Amino acid sequence: MLCIAASYGFAQTTDSTKTTTDTVVTKKGLKIRFGLGNDAPYVSTYDTTTTITHSKAPGFSFGITFSRIDLGFATLLDHGSFTLSPKNQFLSYRQAKTANFGFDVVQFGYRFNSAFKIYVAGGFDWTNIRLRKDITIQRNAPVLTYTQDSIHYSKNRFSSSYLRIPLAFYYRSHEDSRGNYFRLVAGPEFGILLNGRVKQISEENGKQKFDDDYHFAKLRKGIFIRMGYGIMGIYAKYYFNDMFENSPDQQGLKNFSFGLTLGF
Template sequence: MKRLIFTIIICITACAVFAQTTADSTHTDSVTKKKVHVKLGVGDDAPSVSNEPDTAYHAHKAPGFSFGVTFSRIDLGFATLIDHGSFTLSPNNQFLSYRQWKTSNFGFDLVQFGYRFNSAFKIYVSGGFDWTHIRLRNDITIQRNTPVLTYTEDDINYSKNRFSSSYLRIPLSFYYRSHEDASGNHFRLVAGPEIGVLLNGRVKQISDENGKQKFNDDYHFTRLRQGVFVRMGYGLMGIYAKYYFTDMFENSPAQEGLKNFSFGLTVGF
C-alpha cells in the first residue's frame, strides 16, 4: 500500500506538470482557435476531447460534451461493514471480525464522458477501479470454490490476514462547483449512483510458517453491486462517502444483509 500511495503521488505530480505544459503551449492572447484537443490531467476540469473553442480565458466554460482520459477522484479511506443496519457483526458474520484502522478502501477513475451545462454544473459518467481490503482479526482462511462463503480455523498466527475485493466502478456524477474565489479555488460537490462489476476476490496471508500466500477466487462477492456516493471539498482535496445497497456477498444466505460503507479523503475531483 505504501508503494501504491507513493506511485499515486508521482502520477499526480506528473499529470499536473503535463497539464500546465499543455495549457502554456496553447495560450493565445486574442485569437480563438477551433480545434479538437485532448488533455490528460488530475481532476474533473483537466481531461477533455471536444470541438469547443480553445481560448486563453477559462474562467467561464462553454456548454458542450467532453471525453477524456483522466486520473481523477482518487479515494483513500476506511471501509466499514454494516450488518442489518448495525456496525456490530451478527453471530453468522463474526468470523469476518476486522481491524477497523487497517480495513481500507481505495479507488480512482481513468476515463470519463460528460456534458457541461455551464461553469457551475455538469454531469458525466466515468470508469475506474475500486478495492476494499478487510484486515481480518481471526486466524482463519476463507475457502475457495465452495457452495456458500466458508472458512476454516487455522493453527497459524497470521501477521497479516487480508480479505479483498476489486471492482470495475462506473459512477454517474452530478457535479457542482461554486464561483472561483480570490485564490482561484472552488467549492465542489459531486454525488450520484454507482455500479460496480466484480473483477476478483483475494485472500492474502503472511505467517512465519507459510510465508506470503495469495489465493484468488470470487469468494461469493456480489458480481454487480449498486450504491451511491458523495464527494465534497475545496480546491484539489475533499472527503467522500460511499454506501452500497446490494449485499456484499451473494448466494450465501448467512451473509444476507451485510453491506459495505466507505469514507475518507478524495483527491483530484
C-alpha cells in the same frame, strides 16, 4: 504526492467546450485642466474597475484521466449495525487497517455551464478487509465459509476489486481570489466484480495469495458523494445490495466507505 502530480501531468482530455474571458476595465486617475469660461480650471478624478469573468461554453467532453483518487476506510454494516452478528463474527476486522482505494481513468460528460455538468466515468475500486482471526476463507465453496487455522498470520487480508462506473452530477461555485472553488459531486455508482483475493503472511508458510470470487456480489449498486475545496475533499459511498451473494448467512451485510479524495 506523486499520484497527484501524475494526475495533472499525464491527464489527456479532448474537450469540445471552450473557455472565454470577459474583461471590463475602467481607468482610475486624476484629470487637471486649465482655461477660461467654460474651460475654467477644474480637477476631477475617475475610478478604475477591472472585472475578469471566466466561463465555459456548453458542450461534450471525452478523455483519458487519472483523477478522483479515493483513499479511506471501509466499514461493514450488518443489518444497519456496526456490530457483526454471530454468523458474521469470523469476518471480525481491524478498522484502522481496513481500507478502500479507487480512481477513475476515463470519463465522458456534458457541461451545461461553468457551474454544472454531468459525466459518466470508468475506474477501479478495491476494498481490503484486514481480518483479526487466523482463518482461511475457502475457495470454490457453495457458500462463504472458512477454516480455523493453527498458525498465526501477521497479515490476513480479504479483498475485492471492482470496475466502478459512476454517474456524476457535478456542481462548482465561482472562483475565489485564489482561483479555487467549492465542488459538490454526487450520484449513483455501479460496480462489476473483477476478482476476490485472500492474502496471508505467516512464519510457517511465508506469503500466500488465493484468488476466487468468494461470493462477492457480481454487480453492486450504490451512491456516492464528494465535496471539497481546491483539489482535496472528502467522500462517502454506500452500496444498497449485500456484499456477498448466494450465501444466506451473509444477507444484510453491506459495505460503507468514507475518506479523502484528491484531484476531483
